[in-house]
Amino acid sequence: MKQIITKWNSINLVNRIIIGIVIGVILAVAAPSSASGVSMLGALFVSALKSVAPILVFFLVINAIAGQKIGKKTNMKSIVMLYGIATVLAGFVAVVASFMFPTTLMLKEAAQDVAPPSGIGEVFETLLFNIVSNPVSSLMNGNYIGILAWAIVLGLALKQASPSTKEGLANISNAISTVVQWVISLAPFGIMGLVFDAIATNGLSALKGYGQLILVLVGSMLVIALVVNPLLVFIYTRKNPYPLVLISLKESGMTAFFTRSSAANIPINMKLCEKLGLDEDTYSVSIPLGATINMAGAAVTISVLTLAAAHTLGVEVDLATAVILAVVSAVSAAGASGxxxxxxxxxxxxxxxxxxSVDVAMQVVAIGFIIGVVQDSCETALNSSSDVVFTAAAEQAKNRKSK
Structure with missing residues (x-):
């Protein structure tokens, strides 16, 4: 048995995940009612990720800030700027794609048991209150904005702590990262359960009716990943951006696509940053921060689904309103995790x-949940891989200027 486990673990994680997907599809088609235990694997996997990811972000950020060498400069300003610019541009790309390929929806029923914000003011209010939310409550409820805020404050407070305290924080941070890697190593079994449950419950036909919507969403995200992000990287570094972009999509985006959690993908991104030879003082902060605020994929989702609703109802969308929508989508996306x-x-x-109206908008939300198996996976892959891309780009730009 030990030899089998060792052999299994020696296979590349992405290849193991593909094997899990294939088995899940076969079981869902061949025995949709007799393998209910398989779907439980998916639920357990998601629950495990949700449980450990908030604790991971909390201790990683505290350790990263507390352990920074006093007086050492980092590239955080450039990285945060790149995060913001990319998210706004994502909103614009989504608006342009929606005008080029107008999509209409079949509105039937609304999402149940969910209450949306009443306006952008409420989004900001929620964001502010989440920042000062009780840290224990934030950890329990997965409020990443609150987790990040408290982690930054505690990290700054612990900068003057004794070396033994900082070493203890580093050990806890490493231990939690190891636990997350253990959970992610079980991804093939969890994803097998998720795929089985999705196909056995809804069938592949559940996605056919929303084919064009999915294509516009995924197409917009691909344009951002393969055109917009590389262009930003080139402007900053004056180097061919594609080696960096492609390795980030391969090693970060692929796992994020299947786990559908930017926070849980943090250890993968940290390893990739280490592999790329980046400054640990920078990426140890920028990667957890990006998992919380770098939300280009969310900006695409908000813009595309909103304009699909407008096209369905025959609402005329002028240029000025479309520009405002792109900005609102970007601002809202940054607060999505809260x-x-x-x-x-x-x-x-x-x-x-x-x-x-809210009633119609909630029907669009319901459609979003239906296509979430594709939309959320692509959104997370874009968001998470971009964290590495922009962290590396900022460091390459700094090195270029110092020469």
Whole structure:
């Protein structure tokens, strides 16, 4: 048995995940009702990721800030700027794609048991209150904005701590990272369960009716990943951006696509940054920060689904309103992790720009949940891989200027 486990673990994680997907599809088609235990594997995997990811972010950020050498300069300003610019540009790309390929929806029923924000003001209010939320409550509820805020404050407070205290923090941080890697190593079995459950419950036909919508969403995200992000990297570094972009998509984006959690993908990104030879004082902060605020994929989701609702209802969208939508989507996306339900529940906020009622907007949210198996996976892959891309780009730009 030990030899089998060793042989299995020696296979590349992505290849193991592909094997899990294939088995999940076969079981769902061949025996959809007789393998209910398989779907439980998916639920257990998601639950494990949700449990450990908030603790990981909390201790990683505390350790990174507390352990920084006093007086040492990092590239955080450039990285945060890149995060913001990329998210705004993502909103614009999504708006342009929606005008080029207008999509209409079949509105039937609304999402149940979810309450969207009433406007952009409420989004900001929720964001502010999440920042000062009780740290224990933030950890329990997966409020990453609150987790990040408390981790930064505690990290700054612990900068003057004794070396033994800092060493203890580093040990805890490393231990939690190891636990997350253990959980991610079980991804093939969890994803097998998720794929089985999705196909056995809904069938592949559940996604066919939303084919064009999925294509616009995924197409927009691909344009950002393969055109917009490389262009930003080239402007900053004056180097061919594609080696960096492609290795980030391969080693970070692929695992994020299947785990669907930017926070859980942090150890993967940290390893990749180490492999790329980046400054640990920078990426130990920028990667957890990016998992919380670098949300280009969310901006795409909000913009595309909002304009799909507008096209369905025959609402005329002028250029000025479209520009405002792109900006609102970007701002809302940055606060998505602080709102229960993530980017989908911010769609009604954007819909209000066009006078679309909450009832109709919630039907669009329901469609978002249906296509979430594709949308959320692509969104997470884009968000997480971009964290590495921009962290590396900022360091390459700094090295170029210092020569």
């Amino acid at each position: 709102v229960a339900g993530g980017s989908l529940l911010l769609i009604p906020v954007a819909c209000s720009l066009f006078g679309i």
